[in-house]
Amino acid sequence: MARYRSAREMDWALLTIAxxxxxxxxxxxxxxxxxxxxxxxxxRQCVYVAVGLVLMWLAASVDYHxxxxxxxxxxxxxxxSLVVVLALGKEVSGGKRWIPLLGGFxxxxxxxxxxxxxxxxxxxxxxxxxxxxxxxxxxxxxxLTALPAALVMKQPDLGTALSYLPILAMGxxxxxxxxxxxxxxxxxxxxxxxxxxxxxxxxxKMRLIAFLDPSRDPLGSGYQVIQSQIAVGAGGMWGKGxxxxxxxxxxFLPVPHTDFIFSAxxxxxxxxxxxVMLGLYFLLLMQIVQNAQVAADRAGMYIAMGVAGLLLFxxxxxxxxxxxRMPVTGIPLPLMSYGGSSxxxxxxxxxxxxxVRLRRFGV
Amino acid sequence: xxxxxxxxxxxIEARQRALRDDPxxxxxxxxxxxxxxxxxFLFLISGFWELQVRNPEIYSERAxxxxxxxxxxxxxxxxxLDRDGRVxxxxxxxxxxxxxxxxxxxxxxxxxxxxxxxxxxxxxxxIQRFRNRPRYEPIIIKEELxxxxxxFVEAHRDANGLPELELVHAYRRLYPRNCVAAHVIGYVxxxxxxxxNSPEFIRYEPGDVIGKAGIERQYDAHLRGVDGQRQVLxxxxxxxxxxxxxxxxxPGKNLQLTIDLDLQVVAELAMEGRKGAVxxxxxxxxxxxxxxxxxxxxxxxxxxxxxxxxxKELISNPDNPLLNRAIQAQLAPGSTFKPIVALAGLETxxxxxxxxxxxxxxxxxxxxxxxxxxxxxxxxxxxxKGIVQSCDVFFYNVGNRLGIDEIARYAEMVxxxxxxxxxxxxxxxxxxxxxxxxxxxxxxxxYAGETISxxxxxxxxxxTPLQLAYAIGGLAMGGVWYRPHLVKDPxxxxxxxxxxxxxxxxxxxxxxMYGVVNEPGGTGARARIPGISVCGKTGSSQLxxxxxxxxxxxxxxxxxxxxxxGFAPCExxxxxxxxxxxxxxxxxxxxxxxxxxxxxxxxxxxRLQRALVAQSTPRFGPSLGTATxxxx
Numbered sequence: 002m003a004r005y006r007s008a009r010e011m012d013w014a015l016l017t018i019a020x021x022x023x024x025x026x027x028x029x030x031x032x033x034x035x036x037x038x039x040x041x042x043x044x045r046q047c048v049y050v051a052v053g054l055v056l057m058w059l060a061a062s063v064d065y066h067x068x069x070x071x072x073x074x075x076x077x078x079x080x081x082s083l084v085v086v087l088a089l090g091k092e093v094s095g096g097k098r099w100i101p102l103l104g105g106f107x108x109x110x111x112x113x114x115x116x117x118x119x120x121x122x123x124x125x126x127x128x129x130x131x132x133x134x135x136x137x138x139x140x141x142x143x144x145l146t147a148l149p150a151a152l153v154m155k156q157p158d159l160g161t162a163l164s165y166l167p168i169l170a171m172g173x174x175x176x177x178x179x180x181x182x183x184x185x186x187x188x189x190x191x192x193x194x195x196x197x198x199x200x201x202x203x204x205x206k207m208r209l210i211a212f213l214d215p216s217r218d219p220l221g222s223g224y225q226v227i228q229s230q231i232a233v234g235a236g237g238m239w240g241k242g243x244x245x246x247x248x249x250x251x252x253f254l255p256v257p258h259t260d261f262i263f264s265a266x267x268x269x270x271x272x273x274x275x276x277v278m279l280g281l282y283f284l285l286l287m288q289i290v291q292n293a294q295v296a297a298d299r300a301g302m303y304i305a306m307g308v309a310g311l312l313l314f315x316x317x318x319x320x321x322x323x324x325x326r327m328p329v330t331g332i333p334l335p336l337m338s339y340g341g342s343s344x345x346x347x348x349x350x351x352x353x354x355x356x357v358r359l360r361r362f363g364v
Numbered sequence: 365x366x367x368x369x370x371x372x373x374x375x376i377e378a379r380q381r382a383l384r385d386d387p388x389x390x391x392x393x394x395x396x397x398x399x400x401x402x403x404x405f406l407f408l409i410s411g412f413w414e415l416q417v418r419n420p421e422i423y424s425e426r427a428x429x430x431x432x433x434x435x436x437x438x439x440x441x442x443x444x445l446d447r448d449g450r451v452x453x454x455x456x457x458x459x460x461x462x463x464x465x466x467x468x469x470x471x472x473x474x475x476x477x478x479x480x481x482x483x484x485x486x487x488x489x490x491i492q493r494f495r496n497r498p499r500y501e502p503i504i505i506k507e508e509l510x511x512x513x514x515x516f517v518e519a520h521r522d523a524n525g526l527p528e529l530e531l532v533h534a535y536r537r538l539y540p541r542n543c544v545a546a547h548v549i550g551y552v553x554x555x556x557x558x559x560x561n562s563p564e565f566i567r568y569e570p571g572d573v574i575g576k577a578g579i580e581r582q583y584d585a586h587l588r589g590v591d592g593q594r595q596v597l598x599x600x601x602x603x604x605x606x607x608x609x610x611x612x613x614x615p616g617k618n619l620q621l622t623i624d625l626d627l628q629v630v631a632e633l634a635m636e637g638r639k640g641a642v643x644x645x646x647x648x649x650x651x652x653x654x655x656x657x658x659x660x661x662x663x664x665x666x667x668x669x670x671x672x673x674x675x676k677e678l679i680s681n682p683d684n685p686l687l688n689r690a691i692q693a694q695l696a697p698g699s700t701f702k703p704i705v706a707l708a709g710l711e712t713x714x715x716x717x718x719x720x721x722x723x724x725x726x727x728x729x730x731x732x733x734x735x736x737x738x739x740x741x742x743x744x745x746x747x748x749k750g751i752v753q754s755c756d757v758f759f760y761n762v763g764n765r766l767g768i769d770e771i772a773r774y775a776e777m778v779x780x781x782x783x784x785x786x787x788x789x790x791x792x793x794x795x796x797x798x799x800x801x802x803x804x805x806x807x808x809x810x811y812a813g814e815t816i817s818x819x820x821x822x823x824x825x826x827x828t829p830l831q832l833a834y835a836i837g838g839l840a841m842g843g844v845w846y847r848p849h850l851v852k853d854p855x856x857x858x859x860x861x862x863x864x865x866x867x868x869x870x871x872x873x874x875x876x877m878y879g880v881v882n883e884p885g886g887t888g889a890r891a892r893i894p895g896i897s898v899c900g901k902t903g904s905s906q907l908x909x910x911x912x913x914x915x916x917x918x919x920x921x922x923x924x925x926x927x928x929x930g931f932a933p934c935e936x937x938x939x940x941x942x943x944x945x946x947x948x949x950x951x952x953x954x955x956x957x958x959x960x961x962x963x964x965x966x967x968x969x970x971r972l973q974r975a976l977v978a979q980s981t982p983r984f985g986p987s988l989g990t991a992t993x994x995x996x
């Protein structure tokens with residue numbers, strides 16, 4: 002059992018980078034919502050971050066082995082809440098994703114599924130002591146992921162459901178596979194594609210078509226992609242300055258404080274600002290990976306790498322969408338996008354990474 | 365055994381490895397993940413490089429076009445005033461609807477058409493018409509919005525609304541009611557595609573409203589203003605956020621006409637329910653005091669886009685209301701031509717004071733019998749009696765002595781056979797037949813017999829009412845013709861055309877015309893006004909030679925056209941009026957029309973003079989109007 006060391010052992014570099022990114026995010030939320038109905042979003046985000054820091058502290062203090070033991074409880078609790086969401090969740094723009102809480106806040110369980118899934122997969126994989134996974138393991142892990150993913154897809158929230166896959170993929174990748182299984186997985190994926198297409202909602206299909214050819218319907222589904230590209234391009238090298246981006250300020254850019262916050266940032270801060278932010282995200286990612294490398298045991302390594310994989314996936318899909326290189330999926334940008342559930346779950350995950358770091362000498 | 369042993373050894377090894385729980389087993393894969401992360405970041409950076417560094421201009425421009433909307437500020441046209449400064453044509457404020465094609469969603473077209481009571485196909489055609497114009501240029505799709513339609517546009521400004529619609533303030537032409545001066549003023553309309561392709565309209569663009577007829581067309585450049593533009597920053601719902609630039613519209617300049625509304629209204633009333641035209645000129649300067657053509661059209665129907673059914677009705681009307689008969693009806697002048705034949709006779713010397721003809725009610729020339737309009741004949745007729753009683757036989761003889769070419773020379777001298785040059789579009793020339801003309805037109809010799817009917821204003825001879833007023837006015841002035849014009853402009857005072865005439869001859873003819881109105885037996889007694897020396901000449905013409913009417917008669921009983929041309933006062937003419945009543949049968953039927961106008965002129969003059977006298981301080985005398993003009 003790992004021994005708790007001291008607060009000084011926390012990964013302060015990781016925390017600093019995360020807070021800087023969050024601060025830039027709050028500034029961008031302020032700028033993007035100026036004079037709109039969302040004008041109070043920036044200070045709400047501040048509250049979320051404060052709560053997030055407390056949760057991070059909690060997630061770091063309790064030994065992660067204890068957390069792994071409790072993981073199934075959280076897992077089933079969240080699965081139950083996903084069922085509740087489907088049954089009586091609040092419907093916002095065609096999707097049921099939130100459970101209303103006291104004080105006008107809403108709880109989005111699908112975000113927290115990510116955290117628990119990381120724990121559940123780490124827990125399962127740390128028990129597998131072989132060099133590679135057996136077919137039985139793959140099935141169990143797949144089922145573990147597919148259950149919440151299916152429920153989230155029902156909401157329907159394809160983006161979030163898809164974001165569970167990289168956690169699974171990361172775990173399987175690290176645990177090792179037989180080459181026969183790799184071939185089998187590729188085959189299943191190829192066969193599942195046309196079936197999956199039929200399961201998609203119409204607007205999801207439109208988004209995918211629009212991604213492939215945005216000019217086909219410039220005022221419909223392609224609108225968001227085109228407006229985002231215009232915003233990014235108009236930012237140029239140095240950007241238009243805070244609160245000066247016409248695409249952001251005149252609302253041509255859709256949801257510039259949540260999913261498209263990075264377009265708004267790119268318009269107002271330009272290529273230079275983008276390089277700085279991507280640099281920060283890269284440092285954050287590498288810091289997490291570094292914590293995985295120094296983990297005391299496999300369980301810690303799996304937790305930290307799960308967080309790293311999830312972060313990379315989010316960056317690729319969200320920022321890729323901003324520059325028109327990924328379809329519009331509605332995945333928030335970690336630490337920057339406005340949204341309590343997202344901010345809380347990411348700070349909890351950073352707490353888990355710290356948890357692993359604090360107990361790196363603990364075997 | 366061996367196999368079992370080795371198996372268990374393997375298991376032991378695995379258990380030992382598991383006990384170690386080495387987290388480093390995946391270090392190679394973690395390194396691989398780091399490279400993957402690097403690749404992802406480079407992929408993302410290249411995306412930004414492409415957009416922000418390689419070609420940011422394209423996107424800056426598109427961002428601008430997104431948010432900057434150029435809205436036209438429509439310039440009001442100048443007002444049209446009468447000679448006293450009274451407003452004839454005004455503007456009134458209204459809202460027009462413009463459509464931004466850049467933001468147009470095709471599925472919204474039916475919604476827009478339904479909400480604004482537009483024909484959907486018409487709207488689509490209209491959008492199609494502008495396909496060659498840049499898409500950011502908005503087009504006007506409806507004028508004169510009703511409050512309900514404005515509410516429709518305002519109600520659709522939300523997210524799911526119609527951001528492609530925008531209201532602009534516009535000015536609509538407000539023409540006088542009851543078709544007053546409709547033909548003089550003309551109307552405005554949107555420039556047509558055919559017009560755009562002609563050199564006259566090279567400077568115009570689709571959607572421009574231009575003068576289509578009359579003064580509106582002739583003085584379009586003067587009346588039209590220059591549209592301004594307002595550049596505004598708009599958000600994604602098309603709501604204005606900030607005005608970026610403002611180029612104010614330059615309003616068109618007002619235009620003062622020579623028309624006197626008082627006389628115009630009198631002339632309009634006199635022609636009420638009749639077909640024909642009235643022209644009143646000031647022979648001392650060529651100013652047109654009144655010009656009426658009936659039947660008329662309502663120019664207000666053109667002020668916005670004219671409805672197709674209204675247009676169809678106008679152009680299919682056999683009476684052709686769009687024709688300005690005052691300058692476009694080319695008809696035989698009948699006996700109103702006789703003073704000119706008399707002038708020619710006197711000037712060339714083929715007749716003199718002692719020349720007399722006996723009229724038995726007709727005469728034979730070149731083997732053909734020509735009737736006089738009075739069956740019993742006029743007895744012995746001299747020049748004076750010939751004019752006063754309009755004896756045809758007298759003028760047959762004068763014409764016969766003159767020959768066609770001398771008649772033509774004098775007809776052309778007084779202004780027949782060519783445009784007077786009035787400032788209105790599409791003036792007709794009329795026809796003055798001559799031997800040369802016949803050779804040119806028909807490759808035939810002129811027969812002396814044809815001269816006889818021309819001598820009484822029939823045959824191939826045709827004139828317009830304006831030409832007749834112009835000719836007689838100039839003759840009454842002793843051979844001084846001022847070009848007729850509708851716009852008061854002292855700058856453009858043009859020297860008159862002067863013919864060297866023997867004043868004695870002119871006086872004889874004027875005396876005859878005085879007799880027509882004032883002597884017993886005169887044909888124009890109905891034009892008499894007590895206290896004013898009105899001179900005039902009646903005329904009635906058969907329609908046989910009239911090409912314009914031939915095509916439009918359509919079963920209607922052909923009645924002779926009634927003409928009257930008169931001026932006053934006798935010695936120093938101030939006004940000359942020509943009236944044409946198509947189907948009025950006898951010249952004397954047109955005489956009251958002329959009398960009404962002349963009477964209105966002198967009544968007004970007397971009224972103004974009384975007002976002048978009543979005012980003890982003459983420095984407040986009216987600056988405009990007939991009373992202040994210097995008497996010649």
